[in-house]
Structures are given as structure tokens and as C-alpha cells.
Amino acid sequence: MNDQNQDPDDGSCASLVGTVFEALIGKVAHGGHCVTRYDGRVVFVRHALPGERVRVQVTDGTAGDRFLLGDAVEVLQASQHRVVPRCRFAGPGGCGGCDWQHCELTYQRDLKAAVVVEQFQRLAGLEVDVAVEALPGDKEGIRWRTRTEFAIDGSAAAGLRRHHSHEIIPVDDCLISTERVIATGVLDRRWPGVSSVDVVDASGEPRALAIPLPQRSSTVRYVTELVDTGDWAGEFRLSARGFWQVHPGAAATFVAHVLRELAPQPGEHAADLYAGVGLFALALADAVGTTGAVLAVESDARAFGDAKANLRAHPEIELRRGKVDRVLKPLVRQGIHADLVVLDPPRTGAGKSVIKEIAALGPRAIAYVACDPAALARDVAYARDAGYGIRSLRAFDAFPMTHHVECIAVLEPLA
Numbered sequence: 001m002n003d004q005n006q007d008p009d010d011g012s013c014a015s016l017v018g019t020v021f022e023a024l025i026g027k028v029a030h031g032g033h034c035v036t037r038y039d040g041r042v043v044f045v046r047h048a049l050p051g052e053r054v055r056v057q058v059t060d061g062t063a064g065d066r067f068l069l070g071d072a073v074e075v076l077q078a079s080q081h082r083v084v085p086r087c088r089f090a091g092p093g094g095c096g097g098c099d100w101q102h103c104e105l106t107y108q109r110d111l112k113a114a115v116v117v118e119q120f121q122r123l124a125g126l127e128v129d130v131a132v133e134a135l136p137g138d139k140e141g142i143r144w145r146t147r148t149e150f151a152i153d154g155s156a157a158a159g160l161r162r163h164h165s166h167e168i169i170p171v172d173d174c175l176i177s178t179e180r181v182i183a184t185g186v187l188d189r190r191w192p193g194v195s196s197v198d199v200v201d202a203s204g205e206p207r208a209l210a211i212p213l214p215q216r217s218s219t220v221r222y223v224t225e226l227v228d229t230g231d232w233a234g235e236f237r238l239s240a241r242g243f244w245q246v247h248p249g250a251a252a253t254f255v256a257h258v259l260r261e262l263a264p265q266p267g268e269h270a271a272d273l274y275a276g277v278g279l280f281a282l283a284l285a286d287a288v289g290t291t292g293a294v295l296a297v298e299s300d301a302r303a304f305g306d307a308k309a310n311l312r313a314h315p316e317i318e319l320r321r322g323k324v325d326r327v328l329k330p331l332v333r334q335g336i337h338a339d340l341v342v343l344d345p346p347r348t349g350a351g352k353s354v355i356k357e358i359a360a361l362g363p364r365a366i367a368y369v370a371c372d373p374a375a376l377a378r379d380v381a382y383a384r385d386a387g388y389g390i391r392s393l394r395a396f397d398a399f400p401m402t403h404h405v406e407c408i409a410v411l412e413p414l415a
């Protein structure tokens with residue numbers, strides 16, 4: 001929040017934290033808050049809903065800042081979509097894990113759809129129409145999180161962090177974590193000498209695993225994840241703390257959608273960029289068959305090692321360790337062609353040069369799996385400059401109660 005150009009003597013550095021004002025809440029904004037104004041400044045307010053009249057308490061910002069952060073600490077006129085949070089640890093000053101516990105689940109999805117639409121307007125100059133869909137197995141937005149890292153406080157008890165803080169709130173449950181995560185007993189015992197406990201509930205395991213951190217031994221623990229779309233099934237072994245989609249319905253839904261949209265044909269050449277432990281690469285390989293080819297690219301050593309083991313039985317998959325940008329550049333120089341590309345980058349997105357390189361491969365379709373709609377919108381704008389437009393866009397509620405949303409955009413050459 002601090003502006004480096006502020007003069008410390010002109011009063012602009014005076015903290016506004018704690019200031020309370022009454023406000024009418026405007027639109028939802030990316031990040032789990034809604035917008036209002038105070039004294040000429042934009043304020044991003046958590047725990048509010050559009051159209052509400054609330055009392056806001058500033059939680060971050062100074063008199064010189066162009067925008068402030070705040071919490072709705074009192075609701076004067078509630079939205080019809082407001083509900084009593086199911087979690088007693090959510091709310092102003094509470095656990096920072098959830099953003100929308102106070103909001104009806106279907107309206108949470110409407111708000112996320114509005115955020116996606118707004119990001120595309122603002123960052124890509126595009127009008128998109130999207131609804132945020134529940135994933136299969138959704139249990140009213142709770143008990144979905146298969147990976148939860150609990151922090152350990154000074155009394156060796158497990159808890160969760162306060163929003164934007166290192167402070168640890170003691171909890172006896174986390175409603176968005178799966179029952180099996182909680183059944184490990186992570187919240188019932190003390191963890192002396194431990195800074196956090198990562199609990200992993202993998203679909204191919206009989207029970208969830210609690211991993212105290214820092215780990216005392218260098219032995220890596222592995223878990224098995226099973227994916228079944230109805231038309232395709234795969235099994236993956238991965239380091240327990242490695243990346244895997246956290247919602248139990250996510251991996252199969254995303255693979256099924258990507259395969260349906262791309263319709264890979266025997267003999268085609270495909271690329272799985274930011275491949276993780278090989279989820280999309282394996283599904284693509286089964287579709288293009290031994291006459292086809294799949295290039296999988298992953299930079300993380302551990303994920304690469306896991307992908308190597310998972311993809312071992314498929315000689316048609318070429319797995320490369322490295323940054324996507326670096327791996328694609330020489331291929332583009334050699335004029336290599338790909339029929340299909342799947343990319344699933346981290347929150348920062350792929351960026352202009354990677355998008356240009358992907359377009360230079362000349363694919364007939366690109367499936368972009370995105371955990372941040374802002375990064376997706378930016379990259380879609382780069383793709384348009386490189387000759388690709390959106391054929392379809394879907395959004396999935398892979399993280400209910402939080403502001404996060406997963407989108408899959410399918411791009412094809414512009415006519």
C-alpha cells in the first residue's frame with residue numbers, strides 16, 4: 001500500500017488503519033472484496049456484498065494512498081444474498097482462508113463470473129459471457145479441500161492464519177477441508193518443534209497423510225491420485241507435497257473438458273506445457289496413440305521426476321525439464337509444428353513471449369487452463385495479437401468459499 005514517493009513530513013504517511021466510516025458497497029472486485037469510496041479514495045472491502053450499507057473499518061492504508069483496504073465490521077442494510085457464515089472462524093479479523101462464507105453459494109458463483117467478465121473487459125478489451133459451474137461432488141461448497149497446510153502456534157497447536165497476517169488463529173475444524181483431512185487428528189494434538197503441518201488427502205490412498213514441516217528426514221512421501229472421466233482413466237504417483245488440483249472433482253472435469261474441446265486424433269502432435277506430474281500429457285498420449293507424439297514440459301525438479309515415472313510406459317511422450325519459454329524457443333526456430341497445445345501455467349500466467357511461441361507452433365486449437373482470470377485475460381490479449389481468438393470459455397468453482405476460480409479457454413486461429 002505504501003507509495004515510495006510519499007513525503008514523510010506532509011502527513012500523507014499518516015496511517016488510516018482503524019478509521020471507521022459508513023459506506024454503500026459497489027461492485028465486486030478481483031481478490032474477494034467489493035469496492036466503495038472514502039474521502040476520494042477507492043476502498044476494497046472484505047466481508048461485504050454489492051448493494052449493502054455497512055460500516056467499514058480500514059485495515060491497511062495511509063492518507064497518501066490512492067486505495068485502502070477495509071473490513072465490513074457492521075452490516076446496516078444486508079444484501080438478500082447474505083447468509084450466516086457456516087464457519088465460525090470466518091469474518092473480520094478471522095481466518096484468511098475463505099472470502100465468501102457470508103455469501104449464498106450460487107451468488108458466490110455469480111460474483112466470480114462478474115470478476116471474470118470484468119477482467120476480460122479491462123485487460124483484453126473483450127466481452128465474454130460465462131457462468132461459474134459447480135464441480136461434480138460439490139457438497140454445498142464445503143469439505144472439498146484435499147490439501148490444507150495448518151500453521152503451528154507458540155503452544156504447538158495447529159491453526160490457520162489470519163487474513164494478510166502471520167498470526168495464527170486456533171481452530172478445531174476447517175469446513176472447506178475434507179473430512180479425511182480433519183480425521184487425521186491434526187487439530188486434536190500438539191506439534192512441538194514443528195512450524196506447520198501439511199495434510200494431503202489423495203484419492204488413491206486409504207487415508208489422508210499429515211506431514212509435519214520442516215521434515216526431519218529427507219525421505220519424500222508419495223501419494224497416488226486416481227482420475228476417471230468416464231471415458232478415460234489415469235493413475236498418478238506424486239510427491240505428497242507436489243502440485244495437484246485440490247478439489248476432488250477438478251482433475252477429471254478439466255481433463256474431460258480439454259479432451260472434448262481439443263478432440264485429439266490418432267497421429268496428431270500435442271504439447272502439454274506446465275505439465276506438473278503429467279495429467280494432461282497422459283490423457284493426450286492415449287488419444288494421439290503411438291503414431292502421434294506429445295511434448296510435456298515442466299520446470300520443477302520434483303514434479304519432473306514424478307512425471308517421468310508416470311509417463312514412463314509411453315514412448316510417444318517426450319518429457320523435457322525446463323522453463324516453457326526456453327524449451328519452445330529453439331523448436332520455433334526449427335519450424336516445429338504442433339496440432340494441439342494444453343497450457344496450465346501458475347498464477348502469473350504464461351506471458352507474451354510464451355504465447356507468441358505457442359502461436360508460432362501453429363496449433364489448430366489451444367486449451368488454456370487458468371487459475372487466475374487476470375493472467376488469462378492478459379494472455380488471451382497476447383494470443384489475439386498472435387492470431388488466436390477464443391472459441392469457448394468455461395469457468396469452474398474449484399475453490400468454493402474463496403475468491404479463486406478456474407477457467408478453461410479454448411483458442412483457435414482467427415478466421
Ligand SMILES: C[S@@+](CC[C@H](N)C(=O)[O-])C[C@H]1O[C@@H](n2cnc3c(N)ncnc32)[C@H](O)[C@@H]1O
Nearest residue numbers: 274275276279298299300303323324344345346
Ligand atoms: C498449475 S500447475 C499445473 C500442473 C498440471 N498441469 C496439473 O494439472 O496437474 C503449474 C505447473 O507449472 C510448473 N511451472 C511453473 N513455471 C514454469 C515454467 N516457466 N516452465 C515450466 N513449468 C513451469 C510448476 O512447477 C507446476 O507444476
